[in-house]
Amino acid sequence: MEISNLPISPSLRSKLLAKGYTNLSSLSPLSPSILAQELSIQCEEAIEILRAIPHATTSKNAYTPHGIIPGAVTAWDMLSEEQMQRHISTGCNDLDTILGGGIHCKEVTEVGGVPGIGKTQLGIQLAVNVQIPVEYGGLGGKAVYIVDTEGSFMAERAYQIAEGCISDILDIFPSNSREFLSCKERLRANNFLDGIFYFRICSYTEQIAVINYLENFLTQNKDVKLVIIDSVTFHFRQDFDDLAQRTRVLGGLSLRLMKLSKTFNLAVVLLNQVTTKFTDGSFQLTLALGDSWSHSCTNRIILHWNGNERCAYIEKSPSLPSASAPYLVTGKGIRGINSNFKRARTMPS
Amino acid sequence: MAAKAPLEEEDTKPQTLLLTGILSNTYRACINTAAPSTAQNPHVTEDFRLPWLTGMELLSDTNQNKHFLPTGLQGIDALLGGGLREGQMTEIVGPSSSGKTQVCLSSATYVVDKKFGAVLYLDTSNSFSPNRISRFVNQTHPSLPKEEKERRLQMIMSNIYCQSVFDIFSLLDLLHHVESTLKHTVKLGGSKLCLLIIDSVSSLIAPIIGGKNSQGWCMMASVGVLLKKIAYEHNISVLVTNHMVGGENGTLKPALGESWKCIPHVRLLLSCCIGANHSTATVLKHTLLASGRTANFVIHN
Numbered sequence: 001m002e003i004s005n006l007p008i009s010p011s012l013r014s015k016l017l018a019k020g021y022t023n024l025s026s027l028s029p030l031s032p033s034i035l036a037q038e039l040s041i042q043c044e045e046a047i048e049i050l051r052a053i054p055h056a057t058t059s060k061n062a063y064t065p066h067g068i069i070p071g072a073v074t075a076w077d078m079l080s081e082e083q084m085q086r087h088i089s090t091g092c093n094d095l096d097t098i099l100g101g102g103i104h105c106k107e108v109t110e111v112g113g114v115p116g117i118g119k120t121q122l123g124i125q126l127a128v129n130v131q132i133p134v135e136y137g138g139l140g141g142k143a144v145y146i147v148d149t150e151g152s153f154m155a156e157r158a159y160q161i162a163e164g165c166i167s168d169i170l171d172i173f174p175s176n177s178r179e180f181l182s183c184k185e186r187l188r189a190n191n192f193l194d195g196i197f198y199f200r201i202c203s204y205t206e207q208i209a210v211i212n213y214l215e216n217f218l219t220q221n222k223d224v225k226l227v228i229i230d231s232v233t234f235h236f237r238q239d240f241d242d243l244a245q246r247t248r249v250l251g252g253l254s255l256r257l258m259k260l261s262k263t264f265n266l267a268v269v270l271l272n273q274v275t276t277k278f279t280d281g282s283f284q285l286t287l288a289l290g291d292s293w294s295h296s297c298t299n300r301i302i303l304h305w306n307g308n309e310r311c312a313y314i315e316k317s318p319s320l321p322s323a324s325a326p327y328l329v330t331g332k333g334i335r336g337i338n339s340n341f342k343r344a345r346t347m348p349s
Numbered sequence: 350m351a352a353k354a355p356l357e358e359e360d361t362k363p364q365t366l367l368l369t370g371i372l373s374n375t376y377r378a379c380i381n382t383a384a385p386s387t388a389q390n391p392h393v394t395e396d397f398r399l400p401w402l403t404g405m406e407l408l409s410d411t412n413q414n415k416h417f418l419p420t421g422l423q424g425i426d427a428l429l430g431g432g433l434r435e436g437q438m439t440e441i442v443g444p445s446s447s448g449k450t451q452v453c454l455s456s457a458t459y460v461v462d463k464k465f466g467a468v469l470y471l472d473t474s475n476s477f478s479p480n481r482i483s484r485f486v487n488q489t490h491p492s493l494p495k496e497e498k499e500r501r502l503q504m505i506m507s508n509i510y511c512q513s514v515f516d517i518f519s520l521l522d523l524l525h526h527v528e529s530t531l532k533h534t535v536k537l538g539g540s541k542l543c544l545l546i547i548d549s550v551s552s553l554i555a556p557i558i559g560g561k562n563s564q565g566w567c568m569m570a571s572v573g574v575l576l577k578k579i580a581y582e583h584n585i586s587v588l589v590t591n592h593m594v595g596g597e598n599g600t601l602k603p604a605l606g607e608s609w610k611c612i613p614h615v616r617l618l619l620s621c622c623i624g625a626n627h628s629t630a631t632v633l634k635h636t637l638l639a640s641g642r643t644a645n646f647v648i649h650n
Contacts, residue, residue: 069512069523069530072469076506079479100480107475244559247594251556258475259515278599291601294445295552295592298475316446318454319478 003027008052015039016049020222020265023081025073086139088226088267089132091125091165091334094325095312102129104299105139105225105267108257110232112272112287113303118310118329119271120152121161122303123228125334126269128162130226131195133186136169141225141266142195144217146210148234149202155193162192164332197224204235208249211256218264225266227257232270233288247292254296270297309337411436414584418544420452421459424646425630429615430638432456435543436580437636438573438587438612442603443619448628449590450476451648452619453548456588457509458485466543467508471523473552477511488649508540517553517568524575531583542585545576549590551604558605566608573612589613603633610634 003016003023019039021027027035027050036046087102096102103109103126113119127145132138147153166187185191197217201207207229218224240246261268275288287294287302294300300316306326313324326337402410417431426432433439433456441449454477457468470477486502493501514520531542554572557565580587591609596602603610603618610616616634627645634640 069469069510069526072510072512074507075470075477075479075482075509075511076503078477078511079483079506082479248556248559251552255473255515255552255556258473259513262475262513262515291444291593291595292555292604295549296474300446318450318476319481 006049006052008049012039012041012045012049015041023077025071028071086137088126088130088139090122090327091129092312092325092327092336093338094336095327095334098312098314098320098323098325099299099301100320103226103267103269105265106262107298108254108261108268108270108296109299109301110270110272110287110297111301111303112274114274114285114305117303117305118327118334119303120230121157121329122334123230123269123271124153124158124161125165126226126267127196127228128158128165128192128333130267131192132165132169136173139225140223142197142221142223143226143228144197144199144214144224146199146201146207146227146229148200148207148231150231150234151200152230153198158193158196159189160331161333162189164330165192168332197221201235204239204249207232207235208253211253211260214260218260218266222264224264226269227260227266228269228271230271231273233273237273237288243290247290250289250293251296254293258298416465416584418456418460418465418586419463420456421462422452422455422646422648424644425452425617428630428632428642428644429617429635433544433586433588434615435584435586437614438577438580438589439615439617440589440591440613441617441619442591442593442633443621444593444601447619447621448648449619450548451481453546453588453590454478454481455485455648457544457546458482458505460544461505461508462486462489464540466541467510468544468546469527469542470509470511471514471520471545471547472511473514473547473549475513476548477513479506479511482506482509514547514553517557517572520547520553520572521568521575524572524579528575528579531579531585542583545579545585545587547576547587547589549592551591554605554609555592569605569609570612573609577612 003013003021006013006024016027016039030038030050032043032046032050035041035049036043039046085105087096087100087104089096089102090099111119111122123145127143130139130141130143132140134140145153166189169187199210201210214227236246236250257268257270260266273288274285276283277286278284287300294316297316298318299314299320302313302315304311304313306324309326310329311324311326314320314322328335328337415434415436417426417429417434419426419432420429429439441452443449453470457470460466461468483502483506486505487498490498490501512523514523527542527545550572554565554569558569559565576587576589579585592604593601594604603616613634614636615632618631618633619628620631621628627647629643629645631643632638632640
């Protein structure tokens, strides 16, 4: 059930849509005063909107889940919603293909690998790619980039990657087309950097505080579509004595990130380091933070060397089969092996 | 095993059980308000006590109402004597990416497909994938005409309800809500709720237990009791997943410790061997059957 079918005045409807309310389930938990504040309308008007909801749902759809839990959605509704979703391209076609289109919104994706494999490069690439305007097949969102003490986020590098991304877009879309003229202004590397909100954290307390604060921040900045934490591990590997407590804190942290990604319809990407683990008589590389942490993300991607080639491997995903894809780290950012100079991006329909 | 006609379920439900539900409430209210006076008036407790059930009555209740819901994964169904039992709580444990969520999604699909009733899926790690379910549905009858396929898909997917839960308090809220709605209206969008899945229950509980606070253990126990109560009183099968943590000398053991261990009726361990295209399930605990048996099963892409 969409907002567009709701029996309310067109002006209210457009206000709702402008604030990012697209389906009814996002409205139903709100109280009139919050909704009024949100849309800067009168309280009476907000009440009018909320009154319209149950009426519309009971008459249109016989399967409404009212009865059992308010707010529960059927898989059928979720499927059609999911098919409308756009994904954040990684820049590498093969990787996008095995990921089912790119990094998904509403999911927490963990990316791990040995130092120098390109985790931060992928992070910056995603922060740039999430801002590709909708006209060019992107999400037109913004990114939050949370960096630990190591401070691996390099503004110059982000600028390079943004320029690379823009030049690739211009290669694919002819520069005289109507779409191009309409958002020529937005295709500047400066604007791409403006769309990255950067937080630097220097201890795990700050890390927890930032994640707690994110909810407020995201309420004010609804166009943020990606949160990257680079890396989630660093402080938790240094400063903790009590491992049981660390597990608890991390568990709480991951639940909060899950909640953010679901409520604000954004992708969360966690970059993680590797550690060695002793199993079956040999040392093997695994991602840091232990076995309990490995359950706390929706998807897990491992970046590794395959000979001289960089490879990304889907280790865990509820919907995708395990698969592996090679990628390159080039001057322009992350690119596929085959399309080494020109990215053949296909427009999502 | 009794064959099941799930949609008529409500009508054939024995009166005693309905009474049990009503009486137990009155009984509780009575305990709360009139507890001090029971000493003077022993009849109060006498009148409102729960009716006794004899072993034979219990057995016929079990045969009539507590069916096995097949998961659709042959290895697991054989291992569990038919599948997930109604009235019981089944727990799946296993390391990361061992197939716990896949078993949940697959059983949800199969149970609805075989018209046992509706499924409620509580998701804590954003891993409920409608896309995956649609693939499960389509691979069972690949030869159907397109329209038929679409109708079947919609029928199945409209009977799977999903709700995200991100903390223990909202879980308790939801379960209380489910319990009270089930008491009044048992039908969910036309069919009865028969399977409740929580994937994963451990990620909600793990952050609150341990350390110095004992409330965490308390809330864990409440969740367990509530789930088993819903399962028993409304003949619903409850399926939860639990993760593994590193125990002594590097071996993995199920999380949440000893006090959670006694809550689920059935505990099933999943493990997936690297390189092999099947997963292995081991029974760690079962109310009827011997534990320690293993079976292989395959989840198709």
